[in-house]
Amino acid sequence: MERRNARPTREIVVPGDLLDDSGMCAGSNAYMLDGKTYAGILGVRNVYHDTVGVIPLGGRYMPNTGDTVIGIIEDIGSSNWLVDINAPYPAPLHVNEVPWKVEFGDTSKYLGIGNVVMLKILMVDESKKIQVTMKDSGLRRVEGGQLIEMPHSKVSRVIGKGGSMIQMIKNLTDCRIFVGQNGRIWIDGDDDKADTAVEAIKLIEREAQNSNLTERVEKFIRNRLPETEDDEGEEDQ
Amino acid sequence: MSGHTDMVLVDKKGVRIDGRKADEHRPVHIEVGVLSNADGSAYLEIGKNKVLAAVYGPRECHPRHLQDPTKAIIQCKYNMQAFSVSDRKRPGPDRRSVEISKIIAEALEKVVLTELYPRASIDVYIEILQANAGTRCAGLTAASVALADAGIPMRDIVPAIAAGKADGHVLLDLNKEEDNYGEADVPLAIVPSTDEIVLLQMDGNMTRKEFDKALDMAFGACHDLYDVQKTALKNRYAISKEDEANE
Numbered sequence: 209m210e211r212r213n214a215r216p217t218r219e220i221v222v223p224g225d226l227l228d229d230s231g232m233c234a235g236s237n238a239y240m241l242d243g244k245t246y247a248g249i250l251g252v253r254n255v256y257h258d259t260v261g262v263i264p265l266g267g268r269y270m271p272n273t274g275d276t277v278i279g280i281i282e283d284i285g286s287s288n289w290l291v292d293i294n295a296p297y298p299a300p301l302h303v304n305e306v307p308w309k310v311e312f313g314d315t316s317k318y319l320g321i322g323n324v325v326m327l328k329i330l331m332v333d334e335s336k337k338i339q340v341t342m343k344d345s346g347l348r349r350v351e352g353g354q355l356i357e358m359p360h361s362k363v364s365r366v367i368g369k370g371g372s373m374i375q376m377i378k379n380l381t382d383c384r385i386f387v388g389q390n391g392r393i394w395i396d397g398d399d400d401k402a403d404t405a406v407e408a409i410k411l412i413e414r415e416a417q418n419s420n421l422t423e424r425v426e427k428f429i430r431n432r433l434p435e436t437e438d439d440e441g442e443e444d445q
Numbered sequence: 446m447s448g449h450t451d452m453v454l455v456d457k458k459g460v461r462i463d464g465r466k467a468d469e470h471r472p473v474h475i476e477v478g479v480l481s482n483a484d485g486s487a488y489l490e491i492g493k494n495k496v497l498a499a500v501y502g503p504r505e506c507h508p509r510h511l512q513d514p515t516k517a518i519i520q521c522k523y524n525m526q527a528f529s530v531s532d533r534k535r536p537g538p539d540r541r542s543v544e545i546s547k548i549i550a551e552a553l554e555k556v557v558l559t560e561l562y563p564r565a566s567i568d569v570y571i572e573i574l575q576a577n578a579g580t581r582c583a584g585l586t587a588a589s590v591a592l593a594d595a596g597i598p599m600r601d602i603v604p605a606i607a608a609g610k611a612d613g614h615v616l617l618d619l620n621k622e623e624d625n626y627g628e629a630d631v632p633l634a635i636v637p638s639t640d641e642i643v644l645l646q647m648d649g650n651m652t653r654k655e656f657d658k659a660l661d662m663a664f665g666a667c668h669d670l671y672d673v674q675k676t677a678l679k680n681r682y683a684i685s686k687e688d689e690a691n692e
Contacts, residue, residue: 220679220682220683222593222602222674222675222678222679223556223593223598223599223600223601223602224599224600224601224602224636224637224638225675226638237598239600241638241639246600246601246638248558248598248599248600249593249596249597249598249599250593250594250596250678250682251596264596265596265682266484266485266594266595266596267595267596267597267598268484268502268503268504268596296502296503296504296505296562296565297505297564297565298505334563335514335563335564336562336563336564336565361596
């Protein structure tokens with residue numbers, strides 16, 4: 209994420225902890241009271257320029273416009289589907305927002321309950337009504353592969369700086385991986401390699417707070433799949 | 446408050462039946478994240494009280510008519526287990542537990558940033574496993590820790606403790622005997638960063654002077670409890686960090 213910066217100590221704060229009393233502005237998940245900044249959530253203190261905020265350690269996924277997520281069809285209407293995207297609110301997917309031409313009432317022919325789809329958040333309004341779309345490159349219904357879930361706060365570690373982590377996993381395991389901002393990750397590939405990718409991502413989930421994660425994960429995958437050592441580099445797109 | 450006893454609740458030296466002084470609270474222990482299926486949870490022991498709190502959400506508010514288009518609602522359920530008291534408690538909601546659920550939900554609403562989640566509901570479940578007076582305070586204390594553990598945005602954590610009067614003495618954190626045979630019981634919950642009161646009730650009689658003294662003691666103890674809550678939350682995440690470093 210672009211807000212990455214050098215953090216000398218990773219200080220864990222709880223709601224109500226004083227973050228700063230020297231006049232810094234409140235960043236995300238922080239609030240000001242009498243000129244002092246307090247934490248508004250359980251997380252890690254984060255200073256950026258002249259603002260101080262908190263990076264949450266957990267919590268529910270809150271959709272933002274432009275996020276790509278993985279959803280599971282929950283309910284079918286005559287002109288829309290209701291999709292569970294792990295948010296506090298259901299996300300309706302309208303027939304105009306799918307890449308197929310759907311006749312009124314024919315919705316169930318295209319997507320059934322339990323189907324997994326890749327989506328983009330089209331809009332979230334102030335009353336948190338969500339609209340999602342499948343009309344974008346790479347968005348489609350998912351078939352095969354494995355779906356794993358993790359806390360959405362750790363997704364940024366799976367992607368890595370500028371996508372370095374996910375690119376490395378893709379290169380080493382030869383898998384197709386799609387990471388949803390809502391913490392759902394879809395992995396498809398050869399049995400062994402896909403399992404290794406799943407294990408690697410679980411490793412990231414467990415060790416999200418540690419530094420040098422990319423190196424550790426690379427070592428882990430190379431140990432699990434010694435033969436990929438030769439393939440390295442060939443997969444670069 | 447009701448019964449009479451020949452028991453000496455506070456002896457001449459000012460020591461109570463469980464060995465505490467008047468302004469001492471019972472030993473507190475809080476554990477965070479004890480339940481894996483809930484979004485957040487906490488287990489709390491204060492003296493002989495044992496309380497489990499679990500939090501779900503924010504999620505879609507279920508009885509649809511309860512939804513508030515401007516903010517999230519907090520639904521709280523306080524429940525005493527049948528085995529929590531020495532005479533079996535008839536299970537199910539009763540007048541007392543409905544009241545406690547309501548006041549705890551209202552106290553939590555003051556600190557949770559509910560306006561971030563319009564139309565949603567945050568569900569808090571409090572189970573009293575063992576009761577020894579002061580369970581509403583214990584329940585609220587545990588519930589606010591569970592809320593923080595669930596990653597719900599809130600202004601502060603709420604500690605709660607009771608003060609009261611027994612044998613003519615103003616006492617902090619009444620136990621069962623002092624509560625049953627005492628003269629008054631005042632549960633208090635505050636927002637520590639601003640010292641706002643979010644829960645205050647009184648059962649029994651006290652003079653104004655005694656009441657002020659009780660309130661002072663309870664305020665002090667709330668701040669102590671607040672430190673225990675914060676340490677419990679920080680420990681939970683610090684330990685997981687160390688574990689990972691050792692791997």
